[in-house]
Amino acid sequence: MAHITARVEYGIHCLLWLVDPASGQPSSRDLAELQGISPSFLAKIFPRLEKAGIVQAADGIRGGYRLAKPPSEITVLEIVDAIEGHKPLFECQEIRGRCAVFDNEPPDWATTGVCGIHAVMLRAEKAMRESLAQETLASIAAVVERKAPNSFPVEVQGWLVERVNGRTSSRSRKLPNGP
Amino acid sequence: MAHITARVEYGIHCLLWLVDPASGQPSSRDLAELQGISPSFLAKIFPRLEKAGIVQAADGIRGGYRLAKPPSEITVLEIVDAIEGHKPLFECQEIRGRCAVFDNEPPDWATTGVCGIHAVMLRAEKAMRESLAQETLASIAAVVERKAPNSFPVEVQGWLVERVNGRTSSRSRKLPNGP
Numbered sequence: 001m002a003h004i005t006a007r008v009e010y011g012i013h014c015l016l017w018l019v020d021p022a023s024g025q026p027s028s029r030d031l032a033e034l035q036g037i038s039p040s041f042l043a044k045i046f047p048r049l050e051k052a053g054i055v056q057a058a059d060g061i062r063g064g065y066r067l068a069k070p071p072s073e074i075t076v077l078e079i080v081d082a083i084e085g086h087k088p089l090f091e092c093q094e095i096r097g098r099c100a101v102f103d104n105e106p107p108d109w110a111t112t113g114v115c116g117i118h119a120v121m122l123r124a125e126k127a128m129r130e131s132l133a134q135e136t137l138a139s140i141a142a143v144v145e146r147k148a149p150n151s152f153p154v155e156v157q158g159w160l161v162e163r164v165n166g167r168t169s170s171r172s173r174k175l176p177n178g179p
Numbered sequence: 180m181a182h183i184t185a186r187v188e189y190g191i192h193c194l195l196w197l198v199d200p201a202s203g204q205p206s207s208r209d210l211a212e213l214q215g216i217s218p219s220f221l222a223k224i225f226p227r228l229e230k231a232g233i234v235q236a237a238d239g240i241r242g243g244y245r246l247a248k249p250p251s252e253i254t255v256l257e258i259v260d261a262i263e264g265h266k267p268l269f270e271c272q273e274i275r276g277r278c279a280v281f282d283n284e285p286p287d288w289a290t291t292g293v294c295g296i297h298a299v300m301l302r303a304e305k306a307m308r309e310s311l312a313q314e315t316l317a318s319i320a321a322v323v324e325r326k327a328p329n330s331f332p333v334e335v336q337g338w339l340v341e342r343v344n345g346r347t348s349s350r351s352r353k354l355p356n357g358p
Binding site for chain 2: 003006012088093128130156
């Protein structure tokens, strides 16, 4: 499994659909079906995004999710951390203290401070995180917007609004979807 | 498992012992026992370092490993790639083409070029790799050297030379260790 998993990919794709408020407040099931991905997989991601203050859930039959702040203030790093939690690039096994010449009693100089190899990995992790912190949901949305024809967001909004309205129509006999 | 695994940690620790030519040409078993780590685990790492031109193996009863080039020319990125192979930070599932409004026939604009989310992850990976490419075996060795007392490398060299000589002594009835 890659370090940044499909959970993050799915999460960002979903958040992109929430950038335009005209999409209403789709549920995680609506977003799963819009994208042809597993609803149960997505249902585990949204509570994490909500807990991190990235989305807000609205209760009720028309309930769903909306962004909790402007997309220009939501960094990719924030989304990755919300979904993946603390996940270091490298986990130091601290083998430096096991050197045979120490005879099971490593001196302080050998185990104090961060291991030189670990320090290298922490710098690489910092570089990766700084890169992710420079990217926002708004900057990705702008890339997608440049590629897509004008009709595309309209079609998607139509699809989503129809889904949300479908949940409230009298023809619907199913239980409402939670967020 | 972390993205950069214990294989890399063990590999770099071993290579550090080879920086000083006075350590002789220890086998991977010598290096495993010096560091209190699994010899069979290490035996899988050294052939990768050799294939990548980072170490050279010498055959024969006194055979073992030495660095194939100066430690200032061996980058951490090179070691990571040699040991881990191609291992992307993120594997794009290309869900962008599955959008329900495409009705199973995604238009070219939706699937051409790199996905905007994938591009963000590739930039983060590039930042991480550039950081690892700036670090060399020599720079890590210098950090260790600053911390350790002068007696330490002498003790380690003594331990390693004794091991290598042990393999060639008439008292040794065991088969010689391969590199």
